[in-house]
Amino acid sequence: MSEQSYILLIPLMPFLAFLLLGIPGKGAFSRTAGYIAGFAMLISAAISIYTAIGYFSDWGKLNGVYQQLNPVHYTWLQFTPDLSIDMGVLLDPVSVMMLVVISFISLMVHIYSISYMKGEERYNIYFSFLSLFSFSMLALVMSANIFQMYIFWELVGVSSFLLIGYYYQKPSAVAASKKAFIVTRFADLGLLIGILIVGFQAGTFDFRVLIEHLGNPGHEILTLRQNDFSPISWGMLLIFIGGAGKSAMLPLHIWLPDAMEGPTPVSALIHAATMVVAGVFLVARLFPVYYFSAWQVLPIISWVGVLSALFAAIIACTQTDIKRVLAYSTMSQIGFMMFALGVSGFGTEGLGFTASQFHLFTHAFFKALLFLCAGLVIHHVHSNEMRDMGGLKKSMPITHICFLIACLAIAGIPPFAGFFSKEEILMAAYERSKPVYWIALFTSALTAFYMFRLYFRIFWNANPHHESHHKEGPAGQLFTLIVLAAGAVVLGFIPFGNYVSTDGKPLSTGLHLVFSVAPVLLGLAGILTAFWFYKKQSDRADRFASGAGSLYQWAFHKFYIDEVWLFITRKIIMKGIGTSAAWVDKNIVDGAVNLSGNSTVRFSEKIKKIQSGKVQLYGLVYLVSVVLVVLIIIYFINRN
């Protein structure tokens, strides 16, 4: 315990709120639940910001280098004398930054939900789930070792599952939550095995010790630069698969669009700003290990990232459900963060790492903002579909401005926040891998296009179908929009490289005006195309779509990846296992039964059946197995 142990309060507050609201069951706190959970989150957010200020300006630095601190530490499970699982808190620039992002966005979503979810039957349950999620996510980023992180990782998955399935009367919501759970569990399995392999190879689960070991003698296994995959590389690859599942990277992304069945504020918090970036956080947390011991994995990470970014952007251009467009855009942006890590170097070359974390930071704000705006729009027109919208800029002025700011930010138009972080990412890619850079550049133009397609279709285009007279939204919700929009405007000016870098030393990340010309121009081109297609109702877009023909159809059907998975799971795995088991059952088990004769009544025949039927067969199998095993073993031992 040290003087910073107060940070335990950060996850503790939402946990207490979860217990308080969840235990009484449905119907309790039907008016006050939102305020209770929101208050707990407010305290959390205040402490997080206080911690961040203290860490970055006062006690976090030693000789100008940000330290990894363990303010709380407790040995929990002892595997072997030198390998144990501990519980503790790890503070470093990345986790402090994450604490601020999570608690702040969560606070905004809580405030927004107070009025948004009003009148729901399970109002308190909603807030208790939300608190549970906030608790697990905060605890996840504070975890001092991989194993502890894994526990909260699972807990985050569970709370996400609960929230996606919140409208449990809707079959689509239940199916979506099941899908999310199964896909991420599958990926989490990779994570767990990876953790075990790395833990046993490296002799520790502790992040700090693991990273310290990298340079030290006695742990050469960690820094041995072999050309082929070492066990550590395999372990780190499996860990990345876990991260890719949570972060909806190709081809494990299929759960994310369906997860939009949950309430919209939940999508803003979990499936846009916080949980889905857990994979990026995981890779960033272990970045030194990737860089020094599993460098073969980094190109895989960058290609998975950039291809996910591209694929998702293409799909986003064709979707018509606004939440799905946002979901694919989230996947695309996370792809940016992921490949930035993949192309990053270490120390003074660690621009990609810093850029990735910077983008994570700014993206959380404008993506949450986009979702919260979308929530208001959906409430307004009672539909998720673009064709039911249009011309809303008159009746929803504040939402309109906020949405526009967020779109400009995500499109990378200066001086909005997304411009700065995206420039850094492109810069990092340009320096280290040209092909990745070109794809990313194209993707960022696409981003501008599909975001403004969304913007024009919602707020411009034809006259509104709904001459809606009810107000734009409650003050609390508009307040959160304005706060987040302010964030999307100013946060880009934070000199992020001074705070977050691979080795804790400040990294200069100056802007290069000449370099920025291409991406910004391409972004503007994307916006203009969208303007031309969608500002007024016209058949230009449709004509273009039919011109693009099969490409459009492929993208519209999300490149049929869902269908491929269905084929693999239903036809190959289920049927494969099912039929082979059925075959064994039918031909061997039943066959043996039939062999031993059909049912007879008399006991003497029963005895005869037992004697002449199965048991002899059992004995035969036994004997043959023993002899075979003996022969095989003798063969192999003598061969060596």
Add this chain to the structure above:
Amino acid sequence: MPDFLLLMKSELMITLIIFILLIIKLGKGLRNEQILTLIQVLLLVNTAIAAIITEPGKLFGEMFQSNSLICLQKTFISLALYLVSLAFSGWFRKTEHLTEFFVLMLSSVLGMYFLLSAGNLLMLFLSLELSTLPVAALANFELEKKKSAEAAMKMILSSAFSTGIMLFGISLFYGATGTLEFVQLAGAVHINNLQLMALVFLISAFAFKLSVVPFHLWTADVYQGSPTPVTAFLSVISKATMAFVLAALLFKVLAVFEPAWHWLLVWLSLATMLIGNLFAIRQTNIKRFLAFSSIAQVGFILAGMTGTAVSGTASVSFFILVYIFSNLAAFVVAGILSDQFQVEDLEGFRGLRKKNPFLAWMMALAVFSLAGIPPAAGFFGKIFLLGSGAYSGHVWFILLAALNMVVSLYYYLKIIRLMFMEESAADPVIYSVSRSEKFTLVICASGIVFTGVFSWIYDYIYRISS
């Protein structure tokens, strides 16, 4: 106090209980309930006595040995035995020959205690027989059922077969080395074709008792045909003992053959997991289902044994503790269902949450633990086993093992789905749960919840394993 009183405390206690029961039987004065209560009290005392950890020592010219680990393993067995006597009290009360039942069961346990303490192959053989033969009689205990007779018949015939082969192996070892004592044997054996054959013969007998594929064929028939308490006894207590003994035998006596049995275990483990899982998916009978799922669990135990001596022994012992709680809980629920309503089909679980939420939740906990879902203790058990297996560095092996964990999720979660998400078509019947059944389930549940989280348990096991 003479040495042997302390070292053989558990064996003496069980013998004492057997004699007490025989005397009671002669008296014929007591009702079943009274006898059962007496047995339960005596078995509780037995557990307490077993839990006294004594100094290591040897008796009778190294025929018999004891140390802290063996004491602990006997404690696990005794605890499981006590829980069995509590859990199936409904069935016991109705049984006509209660004392005989327990005399047989305790004789088998006596054999198991000697087996754990054996220091000589001859002793090993004798105690293995003592632990097996009474169980065949137990399997036949439902005299009016033909299935029960069939089960007993199959059990006795197949185990006679495996015994014969084992005896062959032992005599080969004796011929090759001239000794039967573990300590001398460990130094005298070396790898050649004859001794490899003897090794496989010896291991196959334990593989048979543990239902390792391909020596598992008897399992499902015998489990299904036997009365539920006997099935639970076979699946929990007998398996636990055999796993302990096999680990000790491999690491202490046959360590020289490591290059041979390491790969043998790897392949047997994979085959066992796979076959156990594939067959478990297709079962509709509760007992057959539990039989195959416990076969799959054995595959994981073998995976743990592929590690180093210390990690292997420790992870197997820890897993067995967890397995006792989880599997027993599942059998108790299954026993209540089959005992009260003759339900032997998995469909019996349908809508159980409505019929009896307590049973449904207990079953859910047991299933979670068996499936290895955190934070149930089964998760930690499997983690330690796979972690131990990871020492040998075959990544693909651990991957396949973990993949099997996923496959097993499929059928374990099926039970959860039946209990919680589906409604029963039939009229709701109320299952009553007696106090002792409830008590057992609560003990098992707290075992499942706390064994993993209290780190000192594994810590302690690890320390005495080295």
